[in-house]
Amino acid sequence: MKKAYLFLADGFEESEALVTVDLLRRGGIGVTTVSVNGRREVTGRSSISVKADALFEDCCFDDADAVIVPGGQPGTSHLKEHQGVADVIGNAAAAGKLVCAICAGPTVLGGLGLLKGRRAACYPGCEKQLTGADVTRDQVVCDGNVITSRGVGTVIPFALKIVEELTDRENSDKVAQGIVYG
Numbered sequence: 001m002k003k004a005y006l007f008l009a010d011g012f013e014e015s016e017a018l019v020t021v022d023l024l025r026r027g028g029i030g031v032t033t034v035s036v037n038g039r040r041e042v043t044g045r046s047s048i049s050v051k052a053d054a055l056f057e058d059c060c061f062d063d064a065d066a067v068i069v070p071g072g073q074p075g076t077s078h079l080k081e082h083q084g085v086a087d088v089i090g091n092a093a094a095a096g097k098l099v100c101a102i103c104a105g106p107t108v109l110g111g112l113g114l115l116k117g118r119r120a121a122c123y124p125g126c127e128k129q130l131t132g133a134d135v136t137r138d139q140v141v142c143d144g145n146v147i148t149s150r151g152v153g154t155v156i157p158f159a160l161k162i163v164e165e166l167t168d169r170e171n172s173d174k175v176a177q178g179i180v181y182g
Helices: 012-028 075-081 083-094 106-111 152-166 170-176
Strands: 004-006 030-035 041-043 048-053 065-071 098-102 140-143 148-149
Touching: 004 012, 012 030, 012 048, 012 098, 012 170, 030 041, 065 083, 065 106, 075 083, 075 170, 083 098, 083 106, 098 106, 098 152, 106 148, 140 152, 148 152, 148 170
Parallel strands: 004 030, 004 065, 065 098, 098 148
Antiparallel strands: 041 048, 140 148
16 A cells, blocks of 8 residues: 655645545545644644644654645645654655645745756745746646645645556546546
């Protein structure tokens, strides 16, 4: 079974995180939600609290096939400030593992220099923080081992693209049919 880790910090965008987790799990991918707050309860930008599966400090990310950064503010800013998250994302990218971010989340990747020379998408207004990227208005962009997307309105195709890249198109299409998408 493929394994993904999705990072959560207070102020995360609930729809982007939870729809992604839901669709990946429907696709047979093991997803662990990881709190970087030092406590399992994480409160999103719309004041919806969720209980993360694990605390960052209790995880070993060596088995990751993918790491995922949702957007939302100030959640994205908290993730940018977390050195451990930066290390995990950088190591995953260097190992050729899938690195995924949506909405303001791609700014985390941009700050790490992971978007230089790549096509990428993000929430409108965040483009300048995608250092070195060829920024597009596409809903979802997959460039090598990096997947980026624009926001809540693009979360379903974002998650389905992750399912496709971690498994195959047939499985992604099956998940899409199961949720009556498209």
